[in-house]
Amino acid sequence: MIGGLFIYNHKGEVLISRVYRDDIGAVQLPVSVHVVVTSLWPCRRNAVDAFRVNVIHARQQVRSPVTNIARTSFFHVKRSNIWLAAVTKQNVNAAMVFEFLYKMCDVMTAYFGKISEENIKNNFVLIYELLDEILDFGYPQNSETGALKTFITQQGIKSQTKEEQSQITSQVTGQIGWRREGIKYRRNELFLDVLESVNLLMSPQGQVLSAHVSGRVVMKSYLSGMPECKFGMNDKIVIEKQGKGTADETGKSGKQSIAIDDCTFHQCVRLSKFDSERSISFIPPDGEFELMRYRTTKDIILPFRVIPLVREVGRTKLEVKVVIKSNFKPSLLAQKIEVRIPTPLNTSGVQVICMKGKAKYKASENAIVWKIKRMAGMKESQISAEIELLPTNDKKKWARPPISMNFEVPFAPSGLKVRYLKVFEPKLNYSDHDVIKWVRYIGRSGIYETRC
C-alpha cells in the first residue's frame, strides 16, 4: 500500500510530508546513529530527496508518471506547479494510487480552492488532518467531501451531542456514505447539465480518422430527505426494450435514440441494477456531483468541419487557406470559436485576411489564432494567410502539427436527450411534481483536430 505522500512546490521544496510506512527508503539506522544524524528523519528525507533529484530537477521531460528509484516507486501528478507524489515499496494497485491522488486534489480543492503553494501553506494543518483521515496505513478510506466536511471542519471540536457523533460515524462508514440525513430545503430543486466534449481527428482530405464524444451528466441537487432518483435518457437499448410492447413508438423514437458505447457512474448509482435492468437509480449526494460519464462513437453530429489548404510557394513562403463550415440547425448559435493554425518555427512574418472575427499571428505560440465570437448553423467562413519564412539550412522538415479548434454549442453532439428524472421521497411530503427541474445541454470541443 501507499507508504508515504509528499507535496512539493516547483522548486522541489517539501510542503507536506506524511509517512505511513517505514519501508519506503527504509534505512533503519541503529539508535546510536540517530543521535549523530542531525535530521531525525533520515529515511524519509532520502525518499523525499530522491524524488526531487530524479524527477523534479531532472533535465529531461517527464518520461513516465511512475518512477522507480532504488527499488522504491514514486507516483506523481502535477497540478499547476505543485507536485503530488505517492511513494511505495510494495506491489500496490497502481490505478488506485492515481485515483487516490486525483481524489486528494478534489478534496483539497473543495476545502480551499485552487491548489497552489500559497493555499497549501495556508492550510497545512488541515491537509495533515485530511491525510490522517482519508489514508490509514496507506489504505484509502472514505474520501467523499460531503462526509468529510461534517467532521473535519478546522473549527476545533464543537461540543457535538452523542447523537450527532454517531450520525457522523454511521455516515462515514455507511452504505450511503455520500449523503447525510436530515437535509431540508424549502424549495426542492435540481439542475442537470449534459456536458459533452466532442473529439475529432480528420485527415487533410476530410476523412474522419477517429471521432468520439465523451460526455458527463452533472447534477446539482437541492432535495430534502433521502430522495430516490431515477434517471432516464434516450439510450438505444432501453428504448428498444420498451419498444417491443408498442411497435408504433419504436418507429418514432427509434431514430432519436443513441447507442452508448460505454458509461460509468458515480458510486451512488446501483450498478447491479443497471447491469440487470439498465435503469439508473440512486440516492444523490447533496449539491453538485458527476452522475455519469459516457462515450459514444456512432452518429455523432460534428458541429464544424475544417477544410485546410496549405501550399508551399518556394522555400520562403507558405500560403494557407482554411474554411470552416458549421453543421447544425441554423437557429442555434455556436460560441467562443477559436481556430488555431500552426506556423513553422522559422516564420518571419504573417499576413492574414479573414471574413469574420479576428485573427492574429502569435509568434510565441507559433500559430495563427482566429477567433469568432458567434456563428449560426449552416454557415461558412474563411481565412487566408501568407506566411513568410526565413531560409534555414535545417534539413528536417516542418512537422505540420494539426489545425485545432475550440467552440461551444448549445446541444449535445452525441444526440443524447434526458427523458426524465423522477424523484421519490416516501418519508417526506413532497412528490416528483413539486421538484423544480432544469436541464441544459452544452457541447464543447475536446481535441478537435484536422491534419493539414
Place this chain on the structure above:
Amino acid sequence: MTDSKYFTTTKKGEIFELKAELNSDKKEKKKEAVKKVIASMTVGKDVSALFPDVVNCMQTDNLELKKLVYLYLMNYAKSQPDMAIMAVNTFVKDCEDPNPLIRALAVRTMGCIRVDKITEYLCEPLRKCLKDEDPYVRKTAAVCVAKLHDINAQLVEDQGFLDTLKDLISDSNPMVVANAVAALSEIAESHPSSNLLDLNPQSINKLLTALNECTEWGQIFILDCLANYMPKDDREAQSICERVTPRLSHANSAVVLSAVKVLMKFMEMLSKDLDYYGTLLKKLAPPLVTLLSAEPELQYVALRNINLIVQKRPEILKHEMKVFFVKYNDPIYVKLEKLDIMIRLASQANIAQVLAELKEYATEVDVDFVRKAVRAIGRCAIKVEQSAERCVSTLLDLIQTKVNYVVQEAIVVIKDIFRKYPNKYESVIATLCENLDSLDEPEARAAMIWIVGEYAERIDNADELLESFLEGFHDESTQVQLQLLTAIVKLFLKKPTETQELVQQVLSLATQDSDNPDLRDRGYIYWRLLSTDPVAAKEVVLAEKPLISEETDLIEPTLLDELICYIGTLASVYHKPPISGPPLAASSVQMGAVDLLGGGLDSLMGGSGFTAPGPAAPAGMGAPLGSGLGDLFDLTGGVGTLSGSYVAPKTVWLPAMKAKGLEISGTFSRQVGAISMDLVLTNKALQVMSDFAIQFNRNSFGLAPAAPLQVHAPLAPNQSVEISLPLNTVGSVMKMDPLNNLQVAVKNNIDVFYFSTLYPLHILFVEDGKMERQMFLATWKDIPNENEAQFQIKDCSLNADAVSNKLQGSNIFTIAKRNVEGQDMLYQSLKLTNGIWVLAELRIQPSNPSFTLSLKCRAPEVSQYVYQAYDAILKN
C-alpha cells in the same frame, strides 16, 4: 488567518522560544506553537528536542490540537521510545472516550507509533475497539491489526487478533468488511502457507454482497482479494463473474481494472463454447476503451495493462484500433504505449490505416517516439505479409528525408525485413548504401554491414564499402566489430579472388590486436575453418538462416499468465513480477542512503522489488535472499549426506503425441543441498528442434529454474539429450492443489508446451533439518493434537537402523530412538526449504512389515506429502 507564516525561516534560539510557548498557559498560544513545530518538521528541521513539551499538550479537549500532537508523536516516537511511553496513558484513556471519533483517532494513532514497548499497551484497547459498537471505530481497528502485525507479527497471533479480524469479514458494515479484507490480505502475503484468508463459497458470497455496498476503495480491496480465489468449477466461476461485471461501469478506473483482473482470471475456467464466454468478451472491450479518456497518468496504467490483455486475448480489442491512435497533445509516455498496442493489433484488415498513422508519427518532434514509429513500420512489414511492400516503400520515403536518426532506425528494421523475406527487396540496397556515411550509431552500422556482407555478390563495390569501415576498426563497438568480421569472411567466401588481402587484414585485427575474447575467438574459428576446409567454412558461414518471426517481442506465456494476475498493480505497469515474501527489507539496508541520493541512473535499472524477467532473474532474485541461500547450503547440519537423497526413476511427463514430437521425461533430485530437475528431451519429430526454454508456473514452494535450460546443439530427429536443470526455491509462491503440483512450460522453435508434474516433497528437505532434542520435545508438545496425522507404511521389511540410515540420506534425521515393549520408536525431524518443520514418530515392530508414521506439523496440509516421500524413500 493564514498558516503560511509558520513556514518562515527561523533564527537561532527558536527552539527555546518554542519551548516557552508550548508551556504557555494560554491555549491559543500553545496551539500556535504546536503548529510552528509541525511546520518545521515538514521542512525537515529537527524539532525532536521539544518532545516532552509537545507531549504535555496532548491532554486537551481541542481535537485539532490533539491531532497535531499525534502527528508529532508518529514522527518522533521511534527516536525517543522512552519518552513515547509518556503518551501511552492518554491513548488508553482516549480509547474509552464516549466520542467514537476520538476512540478511533486514538487507536489509529497508536498503531502508527512503531515502538515495541508501546505495542503491549496497545493490545487491550485494540481488542475492545475491534468489538466496538461503532462501525467507524471497528473499521479503524481492523487496519490497526495490520499495523501491529507489521511491528510484531507474533504478538498479533498470540493475542488472537487474526481470528477477530476474520470474524469482521461477516460484519454488518461494508466498510468494516472491506478494511478487514485489506488487512487480512496484507497479513496473508507475509505468510504464504497459512490459510488466513480462508476463501470458500460462503465467504465469497459475503464479499460479493459487501461489494455492492462499500466505498469505491473498499470495492478495490475486495476485488483484489477475490482475484486470489480459485473457484471450484466453471459454474462457480461464472456466477462470480456475473456479479462482478456491473463494476465495469464504475467511475473509478481502479475499480474497473480490478474487476477486469477478476474476469480475465476466472475466464480461464470457462469453456469457450459457452454463450456466456462470448458475452463476457464483448463486455470487456468498452470499459477498457473508456479508461483511455481518463487523466493521462491513469491512461498510462491502463495502456500498460491493455498491452498485457491484448497479448493474452487479442479478440477483445481487435476492432478498437482507432482509439489507440496517438493524439498530438498526448504526453510522451502515453504516445509510446499506444504505439506498442497499435502494432500488436495490426492485422491485414487495418494495416492501411495503421501505416498511414505511423508515417504521420515519423515526422513528429520527439526523437524516441519517431524512432519507435519507424521501428513499428518494420514490425508491421514482418507481421502482415501483404503489407511488406508498402512498408518498405514507406521506409524508403523516410530515408529520403535524410533525418539522421530516422535513416539509422530505418536501416535497422530493413535488415529484419530482409531476414523475413529473403530475395525480395534487395533492389533497395543501392539507396541504403547512399547513406553509409551518415550512420553513427553502432546498431545501424552493424545492420548495414550485415546487409553488405549478406548480399556481397550483388553489390559491386562491397569490398570497398567494407574496407572503409575497417579503417577505424578499433574504435568501433564490439557489435560492429563482430559484424564486420563476419561480413568480410562472407565476402571472401563469395568472391575469393579479389578479397584475400582484406580477409587477412580483418582476421589479424580481430585475433592479434583486439583484447576482446569474443572477437578473438570468432576470428580464430574463422581462420581455422578457412585454412583447413574452405568447403565446410562455406557451409557454416553461408548457411541458410531460419526466418525470423514477428512474435519476438511477446511476453513469455507463463510470465504473461502471472502478470495477468497482477492487473492494475505496479507489476503490470513494469511488466515484471514482484518478488514475494519479506526479504525486501533486508535488501534495502544494503542500498543505503548514499545510493538513494546519488545513484540516480543505475539504481533506476534496479526496479522496485522487481527483477528483470528471463534468464537474468535468478541472479537478481538470489541477492536479497542471500541469508536464506546460505542456510540452504549450510551443510554442517547434515552428516553423511554427500550421496544425495533418493531419486525416483524418470517417468514420461510430456508424451510426444501432445507436444508435436517432443517427449520429455524426468525426475527430481537433491544433492548436497542443490535441487535439480533431471530431464531427457527426445525429438520424435522429423524436424530439428532448437531454442529450448523452460519456465515454471508459481507453485507452493517457489520452485524455479536457477539457470536457463541449456541445450547446446539443436536436437536432431530421433536424438535425445539429458539435462540437469538446477532449481532454487526463490520463485513466486502460490498454493497449488495438490500441494506438490508443478506446472511447467517448455518452449522450442516449434511451439510452447505445457505439462504438470508432481514433485516428491523430499527434494525440499534441507540439510539442517536436525532439531535439538529439547527443542523437539517442546515443539512436539506445542503443536496441537489436531495437527497430528497418522499413516501406515506397508510392506517394508527393513529394521530400525536401516530405516534410519536410509531416511537420513534424504535429510530426514533421527533424533532419538526408543524401544518400547519390543517396538522400535524413531523420533525424527525434517525441515522444508520454506522453514516449515515436520516432526515424526515412526513405530516399527520387528514382526510386522507395516510401520506406523505419526506426523506433527504446524502446517498440517504438508503431512500427506511428507508421508508419500517416506513411502517412496523406504521402498527403494
